[in-house]
Amino acid sequence: AAPLLVIAGPCQLESLDHARMIASHMAKVCADAGAQFVFKGSYDKANRTSLKGKRGLGMEAGLQILADIREEFGCPVLTDIHAPDQCAPVAEAVDILQIPAFLCRQTDLLLAAGETGAAINIKKGQFLAPWDMQNVAEKVASTGNERLLLTERGVSFGYNALVADMRALPEMAKTGYPVVMDATHAVAQPGGLGGSSGGQREFAPVLARAAVALGIGGVFLETHEDPDNAPSDGPNMIRLDDMAEVINTLMALDAVAKANPVRL
């Protein structure tokens, strides 16, 4: 099995300089540790808890930054899309289109994404069972595009809370598609701060470690140099300065896990 894929970046794109700073750091961390690196950044936060949350730079400015990062660092880039008509233009600038968890059952979005031929990362809805993702994946695959990733990001567990079920990872892997653990959003506390989501940043590496020990395809980790002042998802992003240690430990676990595959 290939070494771990690390999808990392800020929650929302802030500026080209900011994206370059993050990408530069993460590209080096991943290269040193032997991990594959994908840069992630959002141009629009279309489903903020409240209207007061910042939405982001918008599509035009965001795609330009992503294209620039791809060119400068030679790494694949990923961003999330929210409507069918965004799929084609976004697919020109990025390598991986991401389907947000809330939208993972919207048939038209899945079909439009699939038809671009880009790789598609589908976040599992907080309201879905892992085995439900087979039907979701088939919607995209019906377009002839099987370049899919399936991502666990926690499931609803009472109010304003999620839990990450580790069984979900090998269960989704039964589809044959690579499985990713989004350890950042799995430690979110949706709506937990009233007008925005809370989070448990300190547990993101915990969930990443647990998941990587199962031999998964990748991890998704949002990071920021100053999470407490980030425009979104601050409570659950990992500090950029901590990422080297986190990734190094994950790669050590990845080596053990891939030498000893889970068999269901």
Add this chain to the structure above:
Amino acid sequence: AAPLLVIAGPCQLESLDHARMIASHMAKVCADAGAQFVFKGSYDKANRTSLKGKRGLGMEAGLQILADIREEFGCPVLTDIHAPDQCAPVAEAVDILQIPAFLCRQTDLLLAAGETGAAINIKKGQFLAPWDMQNVAEKVASTGNERLLLTERGVSFGYNALVADMRALPEMAKTGYPVVMDATHAVAQPGGLGGSSGGQREFAPVLARAAVALGIGGVFLETHEDPDNAPSDGPNMIRLDDMAEVINTLMALDAVAKANPVRL
């Protein structure tokens, strides 16, 4: 307080004759029982569990049926919308635009719906706490449109299952907007049949009774003359022949409940 609002109809529109048959029956049942009647029908099921599920008649044909029903029976009509650009044309044909539960955090959809000036029924996401609906409602209200209904339809409870928390109804009522119990979807078992959702039709009247005893604004009940052969949501729709008895009991409870308001 006004007598109970009954939002009822088939899950998806099938034909004008079918809609007329349901509307005719329900209009009479509601008139006899003293309930307000709103006809409900969907022109597109945009988030079926699998691609194999039937999507519906489409917007043009569906809106024509809804307009015809409104004219013939003189009742308000409601349908659900799935993208911002659907809001304006749909608002010309119907009285109440409904925001699907999965989409209740999509800011652009909420704003576009609000801007039509139509009444807006927001289904609470299966992943939201009742108090989170304050922020959701504020997105619509920011357009100046306060003609809102908030609907409970169950919250995720483990895999392929929902639970209806009765506390959610008075909790959401703190917003000042009328609260509706969707007893049909609250007894759904999402993905429970593998390629489609299961349901517990027999418990829909149970949840409706419990909710109405709290003095809520309305109930939402899907109905079909032959649920086992309906194109969607068959497992949880109530048989049309049973609706008179269901509504009569609800109205008797509604009278007691509204004479004895819940005070929080």
Add this chain to the structure above:
Amino acid sequence: AAPLLVIAGPCQLESLDHARMIASHMAKVCADAGAQFVFKGSYDKANRTSLKGKRGLGMEAGLQILADIREEFGCPVLTDIHAPDQCAPVAEAVDILQIPAFLCRQTDLLLAAGETGAAINIKKGQFLAPWDMQNVAEKVASTGNERLLLTERGVSFGYNALVADMRALPEMAKTGYPVVMDATHAVAQPGGLGGSSGGQREFAPVLARAAVALGIGGVFLETHEDPDNAPSDGPNMIRLDDMAEVINTLMALDAVAKANPVRL
């Protein structure tokens, strides 16, 4: 169907005078409203959140109070037991032995309780499905004692939280035994205050109303003249002064519900 049974009293017995004050008030409220009254009080809180919580008067003093209340007010009395060897002596002083929710799977306790011949109220564990209570009831019924009540008191819903599933009531009624809604403990927040449980007193009447609208056998409501200073369960007990209004509304709903039985 018989009119609603109201099982009410303080969480823990404090003194004979205190028990008499509560019983006197509740007996009058129930008589005025046409409800059957059972006095409830605990002599030992055997599973407090922390060691710091008060355990109660102990068995000897507690049973004397319960015997005195039964004699003075002519009402049945109920208390909870925690070990097999408590069943026989307690059954001499009280009419209904209650099995605590945490202990509802302890076979020896269920058998010892059943063998006393007293009525047995089994609280459904926070970790059980409603249909699981069939097996629990059969343990008691194996002793030849079928004088059973089955009580819903909420099911685990994330951490430090419960939810009351109204479907549980008619589901448990399929056993043929009367079903009771414990609206006090269903609004508890277990461990929610760190060293003790929190609660949402204001929602206890809400859950009771919803449940009674289904035509159940009884409600369980703890009450205190000064809940904020009660030795246990203060956050979720109803103020004694509010009980008349609560019970009157419940009886009005009970009449409608029993004239229109739920049919599954």
Add this chain to the structure above:
Amino acid sequence: AAPLLVIAGPCQLESLDHARMIASHMAKVCADAGAQFVFKGSYDKANRTSLKGKRGLGMEAGLQILADIREEFGCPVLTDIHAPDQCAPVAEAVDILQIPAFLCRQTDLLLAAGETGAAINIKKGQFLAPWDMQNVAEKVASTGNERLLLTERGVSFGYNALVADMRALPEMAKTGYPVVMDATHAVAQPGGLGGSSGGQREFAPVLARAAVALGIGGVFLETHEDPDNAPSDGPNMIRLDDMAEVINTLMALDAVAKANPVRL
């Protein structure tokens, strides 16, 4: 940190020969892999789903087997106790008394167990949050006995289902006591087969791997040479023939995890 503790054995003791066969195999597997081994076996299943489930050999016969295993293999032995008066006699025969999950809030049982001076393994109730275990541990520690282990075995997640929250392990470790992952019971489906519990045997190694990657103190794994015909917990026990591979992988992960401690 010490290498991983492996608590393993059959769910219920069947005979001395059976216990010796399991202990002999597991002692060798653990010695070869560098793990500490504790033999586990129950003499009484006091809370079976239904009366039809086999309860076991009883205390006298069970304790004799445990004492014999301890002597023959030189390993510590563990068993679960169900009433305060069992603690002292059981503590004479075994090294670790285990508090069952359903009973983890029963104050008298915790105190009696603590007073024996034996090591105490407390299973976290399916209805508790990880931070609630601080109060539970303090009940035992109040006796002066701090030889405690805290075990995660899954938390209620809808009906007839559990989920294992990996955050619970480092959260419970904040108490300072060693934390154990019971991967066998965390994959149980309580009541899932109607008259008995179901289980997902294939996921037990999955949860064990995830947990061990966090650097925990131990794992708890039930095993049987023929799980499909075991008297209890067959659906979730690991086949004895598979244990060597499972333990070897866990030890490889344990080495990485303990070289890279989780820091909260």
